[in-house]
Amino acid sequence: MVSRPILPATQSSWLDCSSRETYRPSAPSEPENKNGAKLGLCEVSEDDTTSKPDSETQKSRSALLRGWLPEILAQLGGLLCLIAIFLLLWHADNRPPEALYLGVTLNTVLAFLTSLAKVAFLVPIAEGLAQLKWIWFSSPLGRSTKPRPLVDFQVFDDAMRGGIGGMRLLFGFKGMLASFGALIMLSGLFTSTLTQQAITYQVEKALSLQANDTATVDRATTFSTYDGNVLALTPYDTLREQRAIFDGIFTPSTERVPEVRANCSSGDCTWPAYGSLAVCSGVANLSAINNPGLHSSLRNATEKRLRLLLQTSNITAGSAGYGNFYMAINEVFPVIIGLLDRPTGAFNQSVTELMVSDSFIAYTEEMVSTSSDSDALDDMMAKVKYLELAFWWCTKSYVTEVTQGQSVTTEVSVLSRAKEGMNNTLNVAWDHSFYPCYSAGRCNETYGGTEMVLEKPAETAEQVDFTVHLWTSLTASMLIASTMLDSLLLDRTRGVVASNGGGSAKAFAFSLLGDFLTTELPPPEKRLADVQTVMSNAARSMTNLVRQGTTRMFRSEAVVQGRVYTSQAFVKIRWEWMGMLTTQLVLTALFLALTAAATYMSRVQVIKSSSLATLCALDEDTRRDLGGLGDGVECLEKMAKKMLVRVERSAGLEDIGQSDASGPIARLGTSPQERSQSRTW
Incomplete structure (x- = not known):
């Protein structure tokens, strides 16, 4: 096969499920690696590259944007949820708690919006990890890379679901970008709990609006007791005055006669400064x-x-x-x-x-x-x-x-x-x-x-x-x-x-x-x-x-x-606890942008978590070497750990929609030369 230039940046199609034929290159473009077999790298001629018009480049970028459109919309939805949360908390801050329709509380609304925002950033993370799975097995443009264990497919798929799968991907280190995404996904376990900490209720004294509070x-x-003619004394007024004198002077010098006691219906009242005789x-x-x-x-x-x-x-x-x-x-x-x-x-x-x-x-x-x-x-x-x-x-x-x-x-x-x-x-x-x-x-x-x-x-x-x-x-x-x-x-x-x-x-x-x-x-x-x-x-x-x-x-x-003041509960917002969700959305946007850039630079189609693409990617020989499910999933996983594979690019196709049955297609598997070598499983 005649060596030709690598696909240009506008060529993003490398997987064609319409063909039923398996491409077998006559000779590998690089020396074989006995640690793992590879398929020959299919290249296209320079004439094909130079003949592409600029409109094809724009079409390729447009296709890339359309491929990530659901994740972009999810990010926008998460941003709207975050804005709604901030507006809701700002409105409730330093106010008495209000029960919404049917007794729905502020915490309930916050939990609902947080869940939506969490879904909004988990969707791009999951799809981004799925896309990184294909990039992980592909070769950088212009050079080959070592094959990867087939079980890494399973590791990426498990990481998309979070939890233990994310831990395996994080500690297994399948690239900086994949570890970054797994870390963001694992942080989602704490999102709801930490966000709820933003709402606290403090009991404070508030002015009572009850009419019966005095x-x-x-x-x-x-x-004066003068009524215009005589002193209008009530019975025993003079005794009360003398008793007041005696009460004062016979109070021990270590004590103090209390002032007039105020009347307060709630037990918490204040008065402005007032004068008195x-x-x-x-x-x-x-x-x-x-x-x-x-x-x-x-x-x-x-x-x-x-x-x-x-x-x-x-x-x-x-x-x-x-x-x-x-x-x-x-x-x-x-x-x-x-x-x-x-x-x-x-x-x-x-x-x-x-x-x-x-x-x-x-x-x-x-x-x-x-x-x-x-x-x-x-x-x-x-x-x-x-x-x-x-x-x-x-x-x-x-x-x-x-x-x-x-x-x-x-x-x-x-x-x-x-x-x-x-x-x-x-x-x-x-x-x-x-x-x-x-x-x-x-x-x-x-x-x-x-x-x-x-x-x-x-x-x-x-x-x-x-x-x-x-x-x-x-x-x-x-x-x-x-x-x-x-x-x-x-x-x-x-x-x-x-x-x-x-x-x-x-x-x-x-x-x-x-x-x-x-x-x-x-x-x-x-x-x-x-x-x-x-x-x-x-x-x-x-x-x-x-x-x-x-x-x-x-x-x-x-x-x-x-x-008159009564004890009332007021909502106090601790805004620092909203930093977790805000950081997650910002980092998710960054992860999505880096994943899209990596996809474009790797000339990989936007496939993400498509199971159909996975079904048609593995060639028949590799599936045969891998075996079936007769011995169980555990045996299948052991075989996948030993089997090293990589993705080869299609050649001569400008777009997946233009491929035909007779054209070469990319396969995920091992080359015939590597398969012919003696291998111990």
Whole structure:
């Protein structure tokens, strides 16, 4: 046979099932290889190549494109599924989960679209591996290659189905491209599982839209019980006020009186910053003030109270029958609380204008004699120290939050300033008009509806006026004064020896001198801090009464509305988990393009997984050497492992559709020369 040039790039037809004759070349184009037989390479003349018009090249490329059209469409379908998945997840991200038609969930739709996308990339992979099977057995253009074991046909076919077949192809290494495709196919085992991880459900607080959900917290915008004629007090209003004072001052200094509890129907609510009337407190060290007149006034008031306390205690002890007990105590700690009849100057002017109660507390840090003679009193008074205890009106801004049923209110700011100056005072001890009108029942004529307006805190944007009715405030000031007025004597272990007053001195004595049954004084800084805590607790307790009690006239703004939140599940998309499917589709497109390029470069027809092509590819002699199925598939596979074959190209045919029965055709098998050699199976 005359040697002719290799088929040009436009010749892609090499397998012709229309012929019934077997081509037998007279001589091999290359030396025989005793490791495996081959068929002679059929070549075409150069004249045939040069005579082909350019239209034939375009026709060949068009045929190649048509051959891969189903796989290209599958890739486009996979891309559309991926786009649909991203749009679906983007729409659902950070939103409550929605049940679609017939209860279909987001996970169900994602699983369905993922399955479609998975099929979309598995189809090109399977068909590409099938096409690589034929390329694996064919010779590169212009040179021959060694024959391949016939069992590789089975390996490629198994790999098309994935699973173990893909593993065999991957580890058996039938070329870089085939291993690449097998790796992509095996990754499909994890596609659905990993993609489902993209959807998570997080429970978060969301604004409730239920009409019956409520969030309210009380506050006071006015302090008044005036009805236009008299103070409209409800039964036991005065007891509630005094109880509020005692609840505050007898709260241990290590604890804090809680703020007003908010009402929240769901257990999770928030309120914006809001303002309210409040009672503020302060403590000043009067002993450290350089004011001789003040010190003289304090000494006179304390000495009178102390002399009276010692005298009444002796009389009471004797008449009560336990005089021996009292007489056995020679030294005591005196604690006396009295009213200040004028401002001391320890607080600024804006605070002084709003004071509702101003008292002093006198005490000693060492024990003094219980004798009431002048020398003993002089020695006692030389050891007395003074503190000022003040309550005044103020406005505070709060932020309230209820979390899992626990209400927490935080003070944001405090402001103690009246909008306009007043000629009147809110402190009963400084107002000389209150007792005359109080005893005569003519306070409506004296005070009427006079109010003091306080400035609102800067943190609140609400337009609300905060007012204190003068008459109501003076009445409350009288109740505070009567509760604070007190004096007592304590023994060495802080037990009460004698008392005379409202009973509040005991709470301050514990802060100044230590708890019951103690004998050591607390450090000076702790004593001052504990007294401030007692005053703060008393002020907060009175504030709670003002915000919740009947001492505030009802107004619509007295109840602050908040936001109610309920626990709701929200869809959270973790986009990184979509990288698996996206990468698979991209790599599949790359694999398909490389496989099509390899097909074109190898001048192999686009046959892919056609079983008919496989049926007519194996020549009769090779089938006869291979044997039948009589000994089973396992025996057939063993024979296929030993038999080496390769594909030969057809010659003289421009297209498979132009082949005739007499023309040469390509066969998959061994050449007659190799078959004639002695072979051991």
